[in-house]
Amino acid sequence: MDLRELGWNDFFADSFAPYKAKGLTVARVIREHRKKFLICTGDLDIQAEMAGRIVHKAASRAEHPTVGDWVAVRLLEKGQAFIEAVLPRKSxxxxxxxxxxxxxxxxxxxxxxxxxxxxxxxxxxxxxxxxxxxxxxxxxxxxxxxxxxxxxxxxxxxxxxxxxxxxxxxxxxxxxxxxxxxxxxxxxxxxxxxxxxxxxxxxxxxxxxxxxxxxxxxxxxxxxxxxxxxxxxxxxxxxxxxxxxxxxxxxNPGMRELHMLADLDDHRMMLAFEDIADIAENCKFRDCQHMHEPNCAVRDAVENGTINSDRVEGYLKLRHEIQLLTLRQQQNLSKKEVQKRQALHGRRPRRRKR
Ligand SMILES: Nc1nc2c(ncn2[C@@H]2O[C@H](COP(=O)(O)OP(=O)(O)OP(=O)(O)O)[C@@H](O)[C@H]2O)c(=O)[nH]1
Ligand SMILES: [Mg+2]
Ligand SMILES: [Zn+2]
Missing domain, CATH: 3.40.50.300 (P-loop containing nucleotide triphosphate hydrolases)
Known part of the structure; x- marks a missing residue:
């Protein structure tokens, strides 16, 4: 099979070029179970494992290969295959x-x-x-x-x-x-x-x-x-x-819960609420939160029934959830920052008891 049929394109080919020069093969991950992968090279479906370097280099599990990824693979003579890199994702x-x-x-x-x-x-x-x-x-x-x-x-x-x-x-x-x-x-x-x-x-x-x-x-x-x-x-x-x-x-397996992520882009989030975004253009303040501000077009629209109040409430709740997560993440980050500094400058020596 030609990999283009599977979605391979110039975007991926560009980022694969340096790996190609190193003699690696490209493949798409089609299944994953406990860090064992089934990958498709176009000609073959083969079992593969993650190379150690990918595990060490990844900042989090989100960077590990997953189903749908295009990966650079080292094929060994013994029939083994090691995923050496995950190509940048399109979505x-x-x-x-x-x-x-x-x-x-x-x-x-x-x-x-x-x-x-x-x-x-x-x-x-x-x-x-x-x-x-x-x-x-x-x-x-x-x-x-x-x-x-x-x-x-x-x-x-x-x-x-x-x-x-x-x-x-x-x-x-x-x-x-x-x-x-x-x-x-x-x-x-x-x-x-x-x-x-x-x-x-x-x-x-x-x-x-x-x-x-x-x-x-x-x-x-x-x-x-x-x-x-x-x-x-x-x-x-x-x-x-x-x-x-x-x-x-x-x-995919059925999902039970769908928690939001911190730092969701506000602009992209509003793509799911374009009706609210349109109305909000008429709020007095450009950064109106539609809570207690005067001359809020969104709250007016709820009051006079031009927009469904459940929908606005749903939106405000989601936004609140994302803001809380983002805040918590920042707090965690700053906690880590403090620990890092302490490690860097040495902890303050304990006062010795006399
Ligand atoms: N009446 C009816 N039943 C359907 C239809 N589509 C699926 N089902 C039934 O719904 C049940 C669940 O279908 P699945 O395809 O296993 O659902 P799923 O979304 O893959 O579920 P998970 O794998 O558990 O996430 C089965 O009994 C199907 O026969 C449909 O169009 N009409
Ligand atoms: Mg299913
Ligand atoms: Zn408003």
Whole structure:
């Protein structure tokens, strides 16, 4: 297979040039499990490990190779392969991992389009969708909203219009993955050179949709719990699947929580709230926080019903969450800074008791 079918392009080729000169091979990571990788060189799918230097050089785990990455690989005669470098990423969808630190957890890289998959039943939640959209816009890939299970729904139109309402510039597709309805509409995102990642809660039908695109039962699909329609976390590993007509899709395990990252770019965040950004142009103060300032156009719009108050509240809550994280990160940083200085100048000697 020509790697261009898998998305290889001049952007990656430029950064690969110095590794090529050293005799390394390029490959794309298609699976990852406990630091063992399956990579595709175009001709072969082979097992690979991380070279020690990549582990030492990485500032955090977010820089380790992950599914979707283009990597420079040293192939040894004994059939071993070592990933020596991760090429710069074209896009990256991350969330904050569990715990108090702002530890970035990378979910999808080098994808062109992100399918945010939900259903037209129990999973559908506009506030959650907004969180996905904020992180998706931040990733550099284009979001597309997929409303699955239309075969179970008799009010498709209202789900579609609610989704369109919070994301006017994002394509919204109503589909049924099991009955293969609406799948044709997704073909514009798929094909030679393109990569799509599917994200969403467990049980919404991500793997079913990929099977439907492939026209075969390639991935395991799980039952949902009859009580609440929630999935059972059937997919346990991220995997890149090469499509026969070119391009690739990445299946992901269902996500439970979607924590924001600190330092999210304000400008990019507003891409998920363009309706609010438009109204805010008329606030008296340019840096209006829409809290207690006089002549706030956003609060006025809530009061006279031109904008949905849940939506504005959702936005303010998200912004607050990001600000808190950013603050905490700065405090952590300054704590580290103090420790560094202490180490550098030697701790103050303890006064000796007389
Ligand atoms: N009625 C109906 N059921 C669907 C549809 N798509 C998926 N399902 C069912 O939903 C259940 C979960 O589907 P999966 O494809 O395993 O969901 P998933 O999003 O991959 O879930 P995880 O791997 O756990 O993240 C299965 O029982 C599917 O048959 C659909 O369009 N309509
Ligand atoms: Mg799955
Ligand atoms: Zn305002």
């Amino acid at each position: 990256k969808f991350s969330r904050k991992g569990a715990g108090l630190n702002n530890n970035e957890q990378v979910i999808a890289v080098n994808v062109d389009t992100i399918f945010l998959v939900t259903d037209m039943a129990g999973d559908f939640n506009l506030r959650r969708l907004e969180r996905y959209l904020v992180l998706a816009w931040d990733s550099g890939a284009k979001p597309v909203i997929i409303l699955n299970k239309m075969d179970l729904c008799d009010d498709i139109h209202s789900y579609v219009s609610e989704a369109k309402f919070i994301a006017p510039d994002v394509p919204v597709h109503a589909i049924s993955a099991v009955e293969s309805q609406g799948i044709e509409g997704l073909h514009e995102y798929l094909g030679v050179g393109k990569t799509v990642a599917l994200l969403g809660s467990s049980g919404v039908g991500k793997s079913t949709l990929i099977n439907s695109i492939l026209g075969m039962e390639r991935l395991e699909v799980g039952q949902v719990r009859p009580e609440d329609g929630k999935g059972r976390h059937t997919t346990t590993h991220r995997e890149l699947i090469v499509l026969p007509e070119g391009g690739a899709v990445i299946d």
